[in-house]
Amino acid sequence: MLISRCSNKNHSPRTLGTGLYKMDKVGEAERVIESSGCGLFQVWAVIILYVLCSMPAFFGNMFMVYGNYNPGWACLDLINSTDQYVVSASNANSTVSLTQPLLGTSIANHSITSRHPVYSTGTCEAYEACQRVEFNPEASTIVTQWELLCSRSWILSIIICVQMAGMLVGAYLAGQIQDSFGRKKTLYSALFINAIIHLILSFSVTWEMLAGLQFFSGFLIAAIMSCYYVQLQEFLTIKWRGPVFGVPAFNTAGILFALTAMWLKNWRHIHLASMAVNFVAFLPVVWIPESLRWLEVNGRKEQFVKVANKIARVNRKETVALDDMKFIIARKSEGEKKDAIKRHTLLDLFHNGYKVFTIIVAAQWFAVTCIFFAIYFGIKSLYGNFYINMLLMDLIELPFCFIRMVAPNLLGRKKTSIMYFSVCTVSLYAIACLFVYSSGEVKTTGTVVFAILAKISIHAAFDLLYSYTPEIYPTVVRGLSVGWGSAMARLGGLVSAFLIPNDPDTYYINYTVMGSMGLLCCIVTIGLPETRGRPLKETFESGKSYELDVVVSEKDQRNGSL
Numbered sequence: 001m002l003i004s005r006c007s008n009k010n011h012s013p014r015t016l017g018t019g020l021y022k023m024d025k026v027g028e029a030e031r032v033i034e035s036s037g038c039g040l041f042q043v044w045a046v047i048i049l050y051v052l053c054s055m056p057a058f059f060g061n062m063f064m065v066y067g068n069y070n071p072g073w074a075c076l077d078l079i080n081s082t083d084q085y086v087v088s089a090s091n092a093n094s095t096v097s098l099t100q101p102l103l104g105t106s107i108a109n110h111s112i113t114s115r116h117p118v119y120s121t122g123t124c125e126a127y128e129a130c131q132r133v134e135f136n137p138e139a140s141t142i143v144t145q146w147e148l149l150c151s152r153s154w155i156l157s158i159i160i161c162v163q164m165a166g167m168l169v170g171a172y173l174a175g176q177i178q179d180s181f182g183r184k185k186t187l188y189s190a191l192f193i194n195a196i197i198h199l200i201l202s203f204s205v206t207w208e209m210l211a212g213l214q215f216f217s218g219f220l221i222a223a224i225m226s227c228y229y230v231q232l233q234e235f236l237t238i239k240w241r242g243p244v245f246g247v248p249a250f251n252t253a254g255i256l257f258a259l260t261a262m263w264l265k266n267w268r269h270i271h272l273a274s275m276a277v278n279f280v281a282f283l284p285v286v287w288i289p290e291s292l293r294w295l296e297v298n299g300r301k302e303q304f305v306k307v308a309n310k311i312a313r314v315n316r317k318e319t320v321a322l323d324d325m326k327f328i329i330a331r332k333s334e335g336e337k338k339d340a341i342k343r344h345t346l347l348d349l350f351h352n353g354y355k356v357f358t359i360i361v362a363a364q365w366f367a368v369t370c371i372f373f374a375i376y377f378g379i380k381s382l383y384g385n386f387y388i389n390m391l392l393m394d395l396i397e398l399p400f401c402f403i404r405m406v407a408p409n410l411l412g413r414k415k416t417s418i419m420y421f422s423v424c425t426v427s428l429y430a431i432a433c434l435f436v437y438s439s440g441e442v443k444t445t446g447t448v449v450f451a452i453l454a455k456i457s458i459h460a461a462f463d464l465l466y467s468y469t470p471e472i473y474p475t476v477v478r479g480l481s482v483g484w485g486s487a488m489a490r491l492g493g494l495v496s497a498f499l500i501p502n503d504p505d506t507y508y509i510n511y512t513v514m515g516s517m518g519l520l521c522c523i524v525t526i527g528l529p530e531t532r533g534r535p536l537k538e539t540f541e542s543g544k545s546y547e548l549d550v551v552v553s554e555k556d557q558r559n560g561s562l
Helices: 013-018 028-036 040-067 124-129 142-146 154-181 183-201 207-233 238-244 249-264 267-285 292-297 301-314 334-341 346-350 355-381 386-395 398-411 413-437 440-472 475-496 504-527 554-558
Strands: 002-007 073-075 085-090 095-098 111-117 133-135 547-552
Touching (some): 040 154, 040 183, 040 267, 142 154, 154 183, 154 207, 154 475, 183 207, 238 398, 238 440, 249 267, 346 475, 355 413, 355 475, 355 504, 386 440
Antiparallel strands (some): 085 111
């Protein structure tokens, strides 16, 4: 056997996937995870950390999609106006329902039994002139609760911005906290506190109170998302890190949220439902142990062995004794020891040759989130039923999840990302063109189809970012890297509040700007390294470059497989 040193550009995916990594370059956690394989423990980890924890994150993130929905209103000043009401009248022989009964004699000899307003979104001029407004009772949103229309519609953008600001702060601090105190404690605490926040939110008496609480909810949502993505990835083998994040966890949560909104149709009740899903995720998280990689780099030897043996038992593999572990701290170089013990900060992401990567990651997360939320919050501007459109956004995406699971390993992280960004860019530019150059059925159908296609591709890119970004950075700053990306994402979320399509006359501008952001992502992604098939680094010192030590046979050398 020979030890061959090779870079990604010089060896094939087959060798990367099947080669054995040189053992003095791989951490003890990597050994344990790879030897235990991807078994029953990882299956439960995916269900608990990814599927269940996605639900409270999605419910909290998407609340304002329902919250800023205007179900329609009617002006009660026009109580005698026949064009504002549907009038039901009856006699002994028949019942009629007319929108303009006084224009003819069709209800002669009938007695009027009911009078129903005709609800519509109307114009701001009509709304401002009306003294008595009645909103459609079919939906109770924060728009209907505090009449946030026309001159008061800016409040909706403020509430979204406040929540995104909370996520911005939470993303950074959560990354710092989980790298310092552990993934599990941070996730567990965030889920419990977030449940309490949603309970209080359901009793909000003013929009200012709701906005203030949304800040803390956003903070905790960012903490939940950054924790469960990192913790899950650190339990997965090299082969499954990419495909697992193609599991339709967010789509399942989106479908559940849409069905919940269709059923409850009340913003207060939706907050109570959000509290419930937080507790549903909170309870099984107790079973998930602390990340092996975090325990390793922080020198928690006894805890490390307990967790390693738990994974081995669940996967029905051979357990190990404490004395059998050649713990990584004992065999690190002096530089690696200092790197593991050091308390890292955000500035470390801009050192050790990672500066360019960190800037590119920031651009990706900013643009992806800006596009994602602008499309989602813009559902209300699409043609058709609001609830059906919200459901279709996630339901139609399910058949494409297979591509999300296969593409990262088949094409690599970089090429797959560029593919997603390209599809999204073309779709968004197509929508902009439809608003300018088409009308009628073509415009109606085309905008919905391309909006769904753009959402499918940008969602796939979003999920891949949560897998791709942590693979670029070592364990000592992995939480910080996701926190940094999430923080930039929340800046994108702040901008998305002002990109949400509201005025039909400027729709094409909104979608052109979003398409340009997608194009930017296509270009900058070229500067990132490919991480497919590579073990996760533990410290900066353990691998400053993206070269790998792979054990290959003499036969492979002769056949030129590397």
